[in-house]
Amino acid sequence: MSRELFKFKGGVHPPEHKAESTSRPIHAAPLPKKLVIPLRQHIGNPAKPVVEIGERVLKGQMIAAADGYISTAVHASSSGTVTAIDLQPVPHISGLPDLCITIETDGRDEWVAHAPLDYQAMEPSQLRMQLRDLGLAGLGGAVFPSAVKLDPGASHACTTLIINGGECEPWITCDDMLMRHHADEILQGVGIMRHLLGSTEILVGIEDNKPEALDSMRSAAAKLDFAVEVVKVPARYPGGGAKQMIETLTGRQVPSGKLSTDIGIQVFNVGTSYALARAIHHGEPLITRLVTVTGHVLRPQNFEVLIGTPMHTLITLAGDRDGTTGVLMGGPMMGVPMPNLDVPVVKATNCILVKSAELFPPLPKALPCIRCTRCADACPVELQPQELFRFAKAGDFGRAQEYHLFDCIECGCCSYVCPSHIPLVDFYRYAKSEIWAREKDKRAADLARERHEFRQFRQEREKKEKAEKLAAKAQAARAQAALDQAQRAELAAAPAAEGAAVSDTDAKKALIAAALARAQAKKSDAAPKNVDQLTSEQLHQIEEIEARRTKIRELARKPLESEEKKP
Amino acid sequence: MLAAIGVMVLLAVAIGLVLGWSAIRFKVEGNPLAEKIDAILPQTQCGQCGFPGCRPYAEAIAKGEADINQCPPGGEEGVKKLAELLGVEPKPLDEAHGTPKPKSVAFIDEQTCIGCTLCIQACPVDAISGAAKQMHTIIAAECTGCELCLPPCPVDCISMVPIAEDLPHWKWKHPVVMMKKIAETEGA
Numbered sequence: 001m002s003r004e005l006f007k008f009k010g011g012v013h014p015p016e017h018k019a020e021s022t023s024r025p026i027h028a029a030p031l032p033k034k035l036v037i038p039l040r041q042h043i044g045n046p047a048k049p050v051v052e053i054g055e056r057v058l059k060g061q062m063i064a065a066a067d068g069y070i071s072t073a074v075h076a077s078s079s080g081t082v083t084a085i086d087l088q089p090v091p092h093i094s095g096l097p098d099l100c101i102t103i104e105t106d107g108r109d110e111w112v113a114h115a116p117l118d119y120q121a122m123e124p125s126q127l128r129m130q131l132r133d134l135g136l137a138g139l140g141g142a143v144f145p146s147a148v149k150l151d152p153g154a155s156h157a158c159t160t161l162i163i164n165g166g167e168c169e170p171w172i173t174c175d176d177m178l179m180r181h182h183a184d185e186i187l188q189g190v191g192i193m194r195h196l197l198g199s200t201e202i203l204v205g206i207e208d209n210k211p212e213a214l215d216s217m218r219s220a221a222a223k224l225d226f227a228v229e230v231v232k233v234p235a236r237y238p239g240g241g242a243k244q245m246i247e248t249l250t251g252r253q254v255p256s257g258k259l260s261t262d263i264g265i266q267v268f269n270v271g272t273s274y275a276l277a278r279a280i281h282h283g284e285p286l287i288t289r290l291v292t293v294t295g296h297v298l299r300p301q302n303f304e305v306l307i308g309t310p311m312h313t314l315i316t317l318a319g320d321r322d323g324t325t326g327v328l329m330g331g332p333m334m335g336v337p338m339p340n341l342d343v344p345v346v347k348a349t350n351c352i353l354v355k356s357a358e359l360f361p362p363l364p365k366a367l368p369c370i371r372c373t374r375c376a377d378a379c380p381v382e383l384q385p386q387e388l389f390r391f392a393k394a395g396d397f398g399r400a401q402e403y404h405l406f407d408c409i410e411c412g413c414c415s416y417v418c419p420s421h422i423p424l425v426d427f428y429r430y431a432k433s434e435i436w437a438r439e440k441d442k443r444a445a446d447l448a449r450e451r452h453e454f455r456q457f458r459q460e461r462e463k464k465e466k467a468e469k470l471a472a473k474a475q476a477a478r479a480q481a482a483l484d485q486a487q488r489a490e491l492a493a494a495p496a497a498e499g500a501a502v503s504d505t506d507a508k509k510a511l512i513a514a515a516l517a518r519a520q521a522k523k524s525d526a527a528p529k530n531v532d533q534l535t536s537e538q539l540h541q542i543e544e545i546e547a548r549r550t551k552i553r554e555l556a557r558k559p560l561e562s563e564e565k566k567p
Numbered sequence: 568m569l570a571a572i573g574v575m576v577l578l579a580v581a582i583g584l585v586l587g588w589s590a591i592r593f594k595v596e597g598n599p600l601a602e603k604i605d606a607i608l609p610q611t612q613c614g615q616c617g618f619p620g621c622r623p624y625a626e627a628i629a630k631g632e633a634d635i636n637q638c639p640p641g642g643e644e645g646v647k648k649l650a651e652l653l654g655v656e657p658k659p660l661d662e663a664h665g666t667p668k669p670k671s672v673a674f675i676d677e678q679t680c681i682g683c684t685l686c687i688q689a690c691p692v693d694a695i696s697g698a699a700k701q702m703h704t705i706i707a708a709e710c711t712g713c714e715l716c717l718p719p720c721p722v723d724c725i726s727m728v729p730i731a732e733d734l735p736h737w738k739w740k741h742p743v744v745m746m747k748k749i750a751e752t753e754g755a
């Protein structure tokens with residue numbers, strides 16, 4: 001093992017605190033009464049529910065399907081009944097709820113029918129679809145849908161595949177324990193990745209503070225029929241970051257704004273590789289993961305936990321203690337505080353770190369930046385944290401972006417070394433989310449502008465069309481009038497043949513006469529049809545009525561006549 | 568000597584021709600300043616600035632006929648950006664044109680809607696779908712929250728609903744607490 005290693009810039013050496021949780025074996029956490037399974041556990045579109053309230057589901061049954069390419073499915077972690085599909089608290093710093101499926105478990109833990117997949121016989125695209133439907137997502141922290149990462153794309157093959165066994169955050173040991181106890185299965189997963197990506201070089205990077213994991217992975221690798229190089233790398237935070245691991249192992253840097261695949265390298269976490277092996281060789285979807293429960297608890301250890309298990313049950317299992325000052329999901333460097341402990345374990349939950357005042361004394365008050373540039377020396381991405389802080393604080397996001405804000409991996413090295421205890425990373429997170437929100441607003445404004453302009457164009461067009469229609473109508477009316485004139489002339493032409501002088505009044509009279517004749521004809525058409533065969537009695541009645549009518553008519557006409565006579 | 572003058576004259580004529588041609592060929596369409604101002608305006612199209620939409624307001628600013636502080640949806644930040652673009656001092660929003668409100672979308676109570684189409688005619692971005700005597704609905708993703716559809720509705724069935732904060736819309740807050748502490752110590 002004489003591979004040349006490279007050193008990434010910066011980094012820090014925080015106290016490790018790993019031994020606390022590695023001294024006990026992995027325990028399976030008991031089945032909880034209630035599982036709350038969020039539909040947004042991965043990057044990309046949240047999954048769409050495919051079950052209904054009241055439906056009985058089996059362990060491993062898909063309860064929400066992937067929605068789009070960058071998405072992945074979500075499964076029932078145990079058998080039971082769906083009792084709710086609604087907003088529930090999720091492990092997010094905001095404390096805001098999100099759509100979850102709640103399952104009341106029945107204790108039988110009954111599996112849905114599942115079988116291994118013959119991945120070598122399958123079309124790669126079909127295999128990736130299967131992985132998406134098995135809910136696979138990166139377990140290293142970013143939770144990116146694995147099926148997407150396993151697509152080498154049309155142009156660039158991933159010649160180098162790196163399996164990241166670096167677990168640089170203090171306190172966390174779940175990857176370490178996984179490598180110690182499941183090295184064979186991790187490497188089975190690597191075989192499937194190699195098959196999909198066509199990689200020729202496979203490297204496993206493990207830090208030198210995990211000798212047991214190194215041994216077990218090496219002996220497992222020796223049994224394989226393809227070459228896997230297990231490399232010991234020096235432990236330094238954040239050496240387990242994907243880009244830092246790439247640099248340590250290959251000496252190559254991923255350019256700013258690029259992906260590692262752009263330089264022909266793909267990186268997977270050991271946990272993802274293990275989950276992939278379970279999915280392919282056992283047909284099991286991603287419904288469980290290892291979680292380190294450590295910090296201020298009686299028995300720090302790793303649990304195998306069903307996704308959806310409430311965090312407080314794990315803390316109780318590990319033995320909760322008085323004097324807890326808070327709980328982080330993740331480690332002390334990058335972890336996020338949990339708003340409450342009813343939130344479920346999700347695919348991204350690698351560690352539940354219980355804090356106390358002794359283990360995590362509250363930070364002293366932040367002081368102004370003294371521009372000592374210690375943060376810049378510690379930054380593994382070679383940024384200028386003090387400048388980023390200045391711009392973010394002042395809301396000058398344009399300048400922050402010019403200083404490569406989006407290359408910041410939020411590792412926290414800068415905050416860790418800052419003598420003024422400035423929570424630098426909080427400022428970068430704030431600036432990033434502000435910039436995203438602005439971009440969203442900008443897109444909305446562009447859409448509104450477009451739609452407004454289209455509306456104006458449409459109104460203009462409608463006005464024009466209306467005017468044209470009106471003009472056409474007027475034109476038609478004029479043409480009709482001309483035609484009528486001609487017809488009248490024709491009508492009048494009859495008397496003209498008799499030698500009488502043709503005049504307009506004559507034509508009019510003829511028209512009126514014609515109209516009268518038409519009205520007469522109509523009247524006779526409308527004449528009563530029930531007066532044909534009447535009895536003499538009926539005839540008599542009719543005569544009487546007619547007589548009355550004439551009388552009334554005469555009566556009515558009389559004053560008129562008299563009036564007429566007056567003048 | 569003469570040859571030199573001749574060359575210079577020829578050169579001048581040639582360059583003049585190229586310049587003249589490119590002035591016609593690469594003519595900038597529209598008013599580029601108004602374009603830039605319009606890009607800053609929020610495109611709510613609400614008319615609170617006193618112009619029938621953002622574009623006319625942008626043109627008025629470009630011509631110097633309107634002040635930069637008349638757009639409430641743009642807020643103080645919009646004024647600041649306009650001031651920066653035009654190289655003038657930012658000033659507080661002119662209250663006469665209204666005050667900024669939280670971002671909202673219109674919502675039609677579909678039980679009450681009588682399908683009169685009056686709101687459709689008022690919406691500047693065609694964000695309402697419906698037909699005569701049919702129930703109408705707002706396409707929330709396209710509604711700018713301009714409130715122009717509220718007054719024409721004869722049965723008052725449209726209301727403005729503030730956009731609730733949910734996970735996809737959540738933003739990290741400015742670390743205010745820490746800022747205060749820093750300010751304190753800086754002041755001390």
Ligand code: SF4
Nearest residue numbers: 369370372373375418
């Ligand atoms: S380490 Fe802290 S005090 Fe020093 S330059 Fe960076 S932000 Fe400023």
Ligand code: SF4
Nearest residue numbers: 379408409411412414
């Ligand atoms: S958090 Fe960002 S700026 Fe700070 S050290 Fe890490 S990468 Fe650099």
Ligand code: SF4
Nearest residue numbers: 611613614616621638
């Ligand atoms: S007030 Fe309304 S119409 Fe005027 S510029 Fe602002 S958003 Fe546009």
Ligand code: SF4
Nearest residue numbers: 690710711713714716
């Ligand atoms: S629906 Fe109403 S509030 Fe929304 S953009 Fe249209 S007119 Fe404005």
